[in-house]
Amino acid sequence: MDPIRKIFDNHDAFPFSFAYKNTKSSLSELPDHFHDWYEIVYVYRGSGTFFIDHTFYDMKQGDLFLIPGNTIHRATPDKDTPVTSTAIYFSPSLLQNPLLGDEFSYLHSFEQATALRSYQLSTRLAQAQHLDQSLESMHLELKHPRVGQRQAIFLQLLQLLLYIQREMGSETKSPQGDSLVGPVWMREILLYLDQHFCENIGLRSLAKQASVTPAHFSRVFKQFIGMNITTYIMTKRIIRAKQLLQESDASVRTIADLCGFESLPHFHAMFKRVLGVTPAAARKSFISS
Secondary structure, eight states, X not given: OOOEEOOOOTTSSSOEEEEEEEEEOTTTSOSSEEOXXXXXEEEEEOOXXXXXXXXXXXXXXXXXXXXXXXXXXXXXXXXXSOEEEEEEEEOGGGGOOOOOSSOOOTXXXXXXXXXXXXXXXXXXXXXXXXXXXXXHHXXXXXXXXXXXXXXXXXXXXXXXXXXXXXXXGGGBOOTTOSOOOSOHHHHHHHHHHHHHTTSSOOHHHHHHHHTSOHHHHHHHHHHHHSSOHHHHHHHHHHHHXXXXXXXXXXXXXXXXXXXXXXXXXXXXXXXXXXXXXXXXXXXXXXXXX
């Protein structure tokens, strides 16, 4: 099954969404998915596993997860102790503010998470209490609308992002995560794929590297990741291609080559299948926005 692209309305005047203290079972969670918006997840109680990018993390009380846009992820709550969490979603366009003579970005914590390939932060008691109060304040503001509601939510979001950067930047967990989900060879393969997904690799070569049969590799990978190895590699390539379309002036053909697509028609077909638009249309939307 292909990963789901969760769609938010980027044309909304206030590109922000908030899900407060939801308790979800594994059946109510989305399968592997990604979206343009950035996401913050704070865990109040329960346990489970969070697969983000290429790493499994244990979910537990007090954990904070920062998920940059266009990052494959999937939460799997424990059957007996489902996770209760709050999730914040927002478009980075919401934070486009004029320079104030200060080298600061509200997205710095997300940028750091991407650079370190580590998306989990631990909280001490005082930090957990602060986050709880901040999220409750957002919830009450949304629950009881008053004049200036959006401005209030916007300011609270900025304060939250500033707090995370100032007070919790050193709490980042190891890029390897702390979950023992899956065999060691699969965790090693995920790390390898994160660096080599644009190269000419496939099931047989990866299975050989993992010292298992292709059939066993395929079965175990699908069991834990939720998609087959071909779809996983293709999705990571398309996400990378999207980033290059947005951040560079390289031609579509060049980007297709850089991302491991030998055929331009195949690249066009896969890009539209995953993102719903052609590469040219995607680049045009980036320019217009």
